[in-house]
Amino acid sequence: MKIISFLCLISAIVLIIAAIFHLPYGYYTLVRLFITITALYIVFNSYKNNTHWATVLFIVVSVLFNPIEPIFLKKQHWLYIDLIVSFFYLLIMILPFIKKKSMDSEFV
Numbered sequence: 001m002k003i004i005s006f007l008c009l010i011s012a013i014v015l016i017i018a019a020i021f022h023l024p025y026g027y028y029t030l031v032r033l034f035i036t037i038t039a040l041y042i043v044f045n046s047y048k049n050n051t052h053w054a055t056v057l058f059i060v061v062s063v064l065f066n067p068i069e070p071i072f073l074k075k076q077h078w079l080y081i082d083l084i085v086s087f088f089y090l091l092i093m094i095l096p097f098i099k100k101k102s103m104d105s106e107f108v
Contacts, residue, residue, distance in 0.1 A: 005041075009093040012038045016086040020079055032067040035085070042092055043080065054092060061085055 008014055015031050039062035046054035064081065073081070 006093065008038050008041070009010055009089050013086050013089050013093075016082045016089070019082050032065045032070065035065040036067060038089075057088060058092075061088065087098050 012035055015034055018029050019028060039058040042058040043055050043062065046052075046058065065085075
């Protein structure tokens with residue numbers, strides 16, 4: 001995984017976790033923009049790598065977090081969504097290392 005991709009995923013996780021706290025509305029707009037951009041980046045890469053589950057999952061994330069036509073939910077609902085989406089980002093970040101490790105152990 002490229003270092004830029006890794007840093008973007010870490011930044012997305014940190015921004016989503018920080019969104020759990022009560023912050024100004026502008027912060028949530030920034031989070032929506034950043035998460036939408038990174039989700040679309042993951043969609044592009046997962047489609048290119050034929051990882052269809054990640055493509056569909058992050059299309060849903062990009063629609064949910066889009067800043068152009070925001071979806072308004074209660075703070076409590078966003079809390080659960082933020083935790084789930086941060087888990088998805090963590091999964092996307094860790095999965096290549098798990099696959100690589102399992103492939104290395106198959107040939108031993």
